Amino acid sequence: MNVSVGASILAIAQEEPIRQQLLIGSIRRFLRNEAMLMIVRQLMTASLLSLALTSLPVSAHAQGAGALAYCKEDVARLCKGIPPGGGKLIGCLKQHENEVSVGCAKELKAVKTKMGK
Numbered sequence: 001m002n003v004s005v006g007a008s009i010l011a012i013a014q015e016e017p018i019r020q021q022l023l024i025g026s027i028r029r030f031l032r033n034e035a036m037l038m039i040v041r042q043l044m045t046a047s048l049l050s051l052a053l054t055s056l057p058v059s060a061h062a063q064g065a066g067a068l069a070y071c072k073e074d075v076a077r078l079c080k081g082i083p084p085g086g087g088k089l090i091g092c093l094k095q096h097e098n099e100v101s102v103g104c105a106k107e108l109k110a111v112k113t114k115m116g117k
Helices: 002-032 034-067 069-078 088-095 102-115
Strands: none
Touching: 002 034, 069 088, 069 102, 088 102
8 A cells, every 4th residue: 555655646746747837838828818918918007007096186185285274264364255276366365465474475475486476
């Protein structure tokens, strides 16, 4: 029986490299298939694009929130009824530049230098 067990182990050990070679061959054929390669590329591109897009709103929102954070009270006081967008609120604050708070005036100056105006 010992000889039989040894022969079985030897047969399995000899089959293992064959299985590995078959698996490697299958992987190579899979990667050579241009359709599969195209799908892998598309998935990688989509993953990178979605990663970039999901991180974008957070940074854009953080910039927008910090840009005129000190002007919120001035906007509520001086620019009632003016809808945000298109630079309308900044224009209103510029019209009232002598009435805005010190913090808001500094932020408006920073925005002005950033925009080159």
